[in-house]
Amino acid sequence: MRLEPSLPAEVLAAIRAPFAGAGAVLTDAPVLQPLGLLLDLAGEAMRARLFVVSGDGGEEACLRPDFTVAIAREHLASDRASGRYLYEGKAFRVAPRGSDRAEEFLQIGVEAFEAGDPVAADAEIAALAWAAAAAGGRADLTLVLGDVGLFAAFVDTLDLAAPLAARLKRAFTRPRQLKLELEGGAAAGPAGSDDQGRIAALLAGLPEGEAAAVLQELWSLAGIEPVGGRKPAEIAHRLVERAEAARAGRLSTEQIEVVRAFLAVSDRPDVALEAIAALAGPRRGALELALAGWRARLAGLIARGVPEDRLVLTAAFGRAFGYYDGYLFEVRSAALGDERPVAAGGRYDGLPARLGAARTTGAVGCMVRPARAYAGGGE
Incomplete structure (x- = not known):
């Protein structure tokens, strides 16, 4: 098991500090999670990254690869209509690139299950992740933004079968x-x-x-x-x-080209949104609403202290975890590269229903990996 190096106490305290104002209740979740459920939610591609063990009664389980599903299950078990949860603990994954070595790493984060304005909540949670990541001292951070729903709204403009x-x-x-x-x-x-x-x-x-x-x-x-x-x-x-x-059937040559052009968009958010609008087909209603939401979200991020020159909207940015169904973000360090984000999060409104929730609320969360945020660390 590969362990992260310990952080100086003052650095860890600085990374924790932004979460203190999030209005969340400190909680925990079982380390063992049902393997079948994780694969159903995240897809079979995730199996190679999971640390599989034998659970109670001999059924297959895995060590929690992150906290989102685990905290969502705890929230549903509480039968509360809404809730906001702060966590700090270890997560476990098998290292990528074919290695069978397991990684054990610290995560701090918030998961929020709330009704209300989703755009405002998106901006709040991403700004929280940015503040925590930046508290580690790195000067090379970028907040990369994406949206599964934006692609869906764009596809709807193309008038496909x-x-x-x-x-x-x-x-x-x-x-x-x-x-x-x-x-x-x-x-x-x-x-x-x-x-x-x-x-x-x-x-x-x-x-x-x-x-x-x-x-x-x-x-x-x-x-x-x-x-x-x-x-x-x-x-x-x-x-x-x-x-x-x-x-x-298949996409036409023209449709393929316009989808490729959409996926190639990656720029300052205001420029990116204009490029996406210019590529849209005739059925624009859903896309116009999505673009308006994005403009409000960006204003919220900037108002909460995220530097405008550190924002990038990448149309092709998605995530393999099958339960993310909307807004996504990662805080990336140039020194660490795109494959090792310092912080990440997004919206997963559909997850509670997939876990059996009788009532629906919005669901959005974020996490930061302190060892990666620390400017003096090697993660």
Whole structure:
């Protein structure tokens, strides 16, 4: 287990200080989290980064990779209508780039489950993350902004067939799938895939639970055992997606070019928003609302002390965690690079419902990694 170096007490205190004014209740969450739930929420791609262990009763569990889902589960268990939670504790992940070495690192953050103005809350939480990150002393920080919902609103302007638009929106946080869409090959299967196509068409008319059961029965009849750890539900889901892709068709050359142009936008936020507006198609209603929200959000960030010259809006910025469904941000250090953010956060309004919440509120949060924020650290 790779441990972070300890920080000077005064530096850690400075990084903690902005959170004291967040109006949040200090809380904690179990270190062990259900593996299946995390994979359902974040996607199978996350499995390689999780530290898997045996939980109570022998079922598979993992050490918490971050606090968002863990704190959301604690909030729902409390049955409170709203809540704002401060945490400080260790998270655990397997190091990237194929290493099997586990990382143990300190996170400090806030998760807020509240009704009210989401744009104002977005600005408040991101400004809080910026203040905490900057308190570590680094002078090379940038606040990189993105929005899953902005891409969805842009896609709606293009007047695509509904299945194609839905598929393109889903692909935004799946780089491999998005690459296929923009190469014009998403609807085509690999060579020799006729049998898979017929099975996909058969399963496409069924609810996913029934599709998985049918696939399992076909395997049993044929004496086939799945390989690679993929479950029937996952394979059925991908086959259904393939059938839907074939029915929906592909982007035209012109549509591919305009989506590529959108994804290439990365600039000062005011310039970026103008570029996105100029690329939009005829159905602009949802996008105009999204752009107005972004202008208000940016004003809120600047009013809360985030330097305007440190802001960058990157249209292609998304995150592999499947539960983020709106505004996203990362505080990045030039010395550490894009792959090691100092702080991060975003909006995940849909997560409570996916966890079984009977009532809905907004949900937004942030975290900072103090060891990365510290200017004298090597993280």
